[in-house]
Amino acid sequence: MSGAGWNVVRCSACSTCHGHRGTGRICPHCGQKLQADAEIVTSVATAPELRIEVALANTPEELRETLRKRLLLNQKLFHHVEPLSFKGLAQVLLNSTDENGVLTVKSLQPVLTESGNLIDVDNLIEMAETQGLLVRLDAYRWQLLE
Numbered sequence: 001m002s003g004a005g006w007n008v009v010r011c012s013a014c015s016t017c018h019g020h021r022g023t024g025r026i027c028p029h030c031g032q033k034l035q036a037d038a039e040i041v042t043s044v045a046t047a048p049e050l051r052i053e054v055a056l057a058n059t060p061e062e063l064r065e066t067l068r069k070r071l072l073l074n075q076k077l078f079h080h081v082e083p084l085s086f087k088g089l090a091q092v093l094l095n096s097t098d099e100n101g102v103l104t105v106k107s108l109q110p111v112l113t114e115s116g117n118l119i120d121v122d123n124l125i126e127m128a129e130t131q132g133l134l135v136r137l138d139a140y141r142w143q144l145l146e
């Protein structure tokens with residue numbers, strides 16, 4: 001199972017859940033290779049949703065409702081502070097472009113990591129597209145607008 005979204009996958013060796021795209025990789029918790037038929041607990045469209053679902057999947061059932069509320073609240077707070085740091089993120093985008101103002105996930109990732117921003121690279125691109133800072137050129141490249 002794969003696609004544009006993210007899967008919450010349960011490792012059959014250690015029963016811990018984690019998120020990634022597709023299946024057949026290594027469990028980040030115990031290092032065992034994931035089986036192709038590893039249990040997919042749920043699938044979500046975005047990284048923030050994934051963060052919540054993974055946390056919930058690793059929580060005993062009776063505590064999940066409380067945790068879900070707390071995580072959703074945190075997410076709201078997180079979204080609330082985002083515009084404040086957006087100037088820094090625009091600089092990150094600028095520093096990732098080549099001489100034609102074009103950037104890729106590959107060029108953006110190291111600059112983003114170095115900037116200390118905890119935002120996911122896909123989220124940043126999505127946000128920049130929404131704000132009209134980036135225009136998608138093809139599957140891998142974006143044009144930075146002035």
Ligand SMILES: [Zn+2]
Nearest residue numbers: 011014027030
């Ligand atoms: Zn594992």
